[in-house]
Amino acid sequence: MAKRDTPPLSGEMLPGTLDMLILQTLVLGAAHGHTIAHLIEHRSESVLQVEHGSLYPALHRLEDRGWIASFWGTSENNRKARYYRLTRSGRKQLATHTDRWQQLIRAIGRVLQPSNE
């Protein structure tokens, strides 16, 4: 799991990316805050270290915008936890965000690649 050659990027994330990542983790199904944090870390192979605390304001904001909805449930190890699920408008939002992100990556990639001429 630990790949120490690339340092974690915590606190350096581009604004708005955390929102997108949260939405993406919820595509597969409802999850609570702890799971979301670990999923992001795990799937980025620990490059993206989410400070767990910063997750909650983001969740609050997303819920405020109506992209996710929440409910109280029970965790795998029988703890009470608040679960989040993607709403219809959240799904749409994720699609547009992902598109924009891909465009941005490609654009940046083209700039950084040494020119052929």
Next chain:
Amino acid sequence: MRLWRFLRRKHWDRERELEIQAHLQIETDDFIARGMSPEEARRAARRKLGNLTQIREEIYEMNSLGFLETLGQDLRYAIRMLRLNPAFTLVAVLSLALGIGANTAIFQLLDAVRLRSLPVAKPAELYEVQVVSPKGRSGNFPNRYGHITNAMWEQIRDRQEAFSSIFAWGDWPFDLSQGGRVRQAEGIWVSGDYFRTLGVSPLMGRLISSEDDRRGCAPVAVISYAFWQREFGGAASAVGSTVSLDTHPVQVIGVTPANFTGIDVGHRFDLAVPVCSEPVFSGKENKLERRWAWWLTAVGRLRPGWSPKRADAHLQALASSVFAAALPPQFDAERQKNFLSYSLKTSPAAQGLSDLRDTYEDPLWLLIAIAGVVLLIACANLANLLLARATAREKEVAVRLAIGGSRGRLVRQFLTESLLLSLVGAVCGVLLARFLSQALVAFLTTSQQTIFLDLRMNAMVLLFAAGLAILTCVLFGLLPALRATGIAPAAVMKAGGRGTTAGRERFTLQRALVAGQVALSLVLLFSALLFVRTFHKLSMLNAGFRTDGVLVVSLNGQRAGYTKEQWPVVDRQLLERVRSAPGVDRAARAENFPMGGGWFNDHVTPADGDAAKSEGKLSYFTMASPGFFEVMGIPLLAGRDLADTDTATAPLVAVINQAFARKIFGTTDVLGRRFVKIDGVRRTAMTFEIVGIAGDTKVTSLREDNEIMTYVPDTQLPGAELSQTIVVHSNVPLRDVMAAVLRGVAQVNPAISVDFNVFKTQIEETLVPESLMATLSGFFGLLAGVLAVIGLYGVISYMVAQRRNEIGIRMALGAGRSSILKMVLRGAGTLIAAGLAVGTVLALLGARAASSLLFGLRPYDPATLILAVLLLAAVSFLAAAIPARRAARLEPMNALRDE
């Protein structure tokens, strides 16, 4: 969403707290599972989570609405600041309370007479049926609301389909007394559907219904709640008892609820009596049959689905048959033709009907505009005070900006202070308005007309006051707030102890405000002078007769049971009694005399040919007994007075006025000539010989030109039966004369009713609208002037204080005191001149709105304008001279030592 979360932000804080605790638990469980000790695991989980408080704060902030969050804080700060400057606070609150109070009071009146709907079910459905008569109406108009005749009403009632229910209604003053002095009650004639259409249900007993409204009915009375309380002390026995109305006993059948006062805004009814019972009170010449008596008004509730437009079309289609059926057969050809050309239309009646509205709506709108300008001037004063204070607070603001305070936040805080001021001002203003509006109504109430208006505070009035508060706050608070916070902190801090970055720019704003004040107050001063001069002209007017010491005595013998044949004898007796009453100098009978309230006119034309010349000319007619001219002080210029020898059987004679001679004959040499009086209503002609010429007088209004008037012996042209009016001149107080006359009449017959009017009061009361405009606009003009001069004084003083150093240096360098004086005065002079110039233009534009309310003056009357300009210029200059002299007396060494 946002607001909802804001209101539940405590709840959300708890929710998130729980959630984060759960997170910590799960994380701790994880770490324990990986082999940490519980203590270690908990610490690790916390570390991983970050700063818990910061997270909660971040979420809390997301839920808050910044403005509301900091409002409490700002308010506390504002209260502290205002308490630190009690003098400023007092001045501000006082001027705002006066301004807002005056505006609110006038608005209350406007709301009551113009804007508010009747307190009945669905008032918006109510429409009046009006007669469209472009060429005017002829006939008899015995009351205030004579819009249609009874014949028209019956036609409209039976033919119309536009209204689901419709009623006729007319005002009528009933005499409640049992003899002696008249005691008037506000009566109304109502048709059967009056109460049903308005949706009124009885408080006690029953109301008049269509059952009570049949031809030949006996009168019954429904009394209002107020009358019930006043006359019966609210006793249940009132229903079933009788009241005496114009001598006739009438049974009370019911009482209406307290909130129903009728549909005549400005008056509340005392008693309602069925239309059909009118003949009981007026005898043979009753208004049901008299087709030229206009004494009713029809109002109906529009059928669902009918638009006013559709109803108009329907009524228009009905008009020809309605008027053909209602045509007075006595009318001459010309009048018949005119009558048949009338049309019908609807007019909204949701706000009720109101002759008070007709008289005072325009003056009230004008007054509220004037009061609004006064408030504007007061706002400019406050803005200037706040600007000066902003300079004093410059350092505080600079420090706050320098350590990161946002400008928006500071502006908000300044505005909170202004808002607090204007709200306190508005609250005081609303309290003040309650008294002011009552005082206004008292001002409008006359001996002839008791005005009743519901002036309780309602949502509309409070909304208006609140709106004013917010508007004034923005007006006087925003500019200083923006100015105070729009500074460069570094520059202010650098400027050291004197804290002056005040360049010309800051002065410019204050000077512009003061010039604006001068301009606006010139507008108000000018309009005030126009109204005061109008009132003065009207009250100083030579109306052609005397008003001092003249008493009008109205006698009615109906209740005493005299017959038509007996009356002339009693009539003579009464005149003798009045003449011989102690204190009475002279007395004469007179009916329809100039400015006496009632009038009638007829066509007149020279008897000796040349009828074409005077075609269509009308003359007023006064029926009088000998001695009338002496009582009224109307000069007899030629010929003789009416005489006792001019009896009913003697040749018909008349005294005419100069206007008659001039306009009908085209010459003053008319003694002995004859003219014909043509009664177009009843188609009779009478030929009179001119035996005297009297001076011109005003007849129906002081504002009119001198009209054509004919005086005829009341023996030859008899007026009303069983009643008469005697004019009395006396040199002793009229109160004593009244008592003496009452005794004299009682000696003839105590059942004869007597009513008095002091002629002077009666004339003066025709000028109440003018007097209202003169008094209020005069007051506002004065207030505006004082406010503007105080503002000017304040700003010039402030500028002098700010330039202390500069002036000191100038003097030290050799400038004389007079040159300093001149310098300051020149600055002030420019300001005043600019204000006066702008004000003159505004005044000339604004005065046009007042033109219809003026008398004997053009709205752009140059003399008045010059007077206003000179007055304001002189006072302003004096106000500026005080600080200018202070500047000139400055000791240069003192000024420079302060440095």
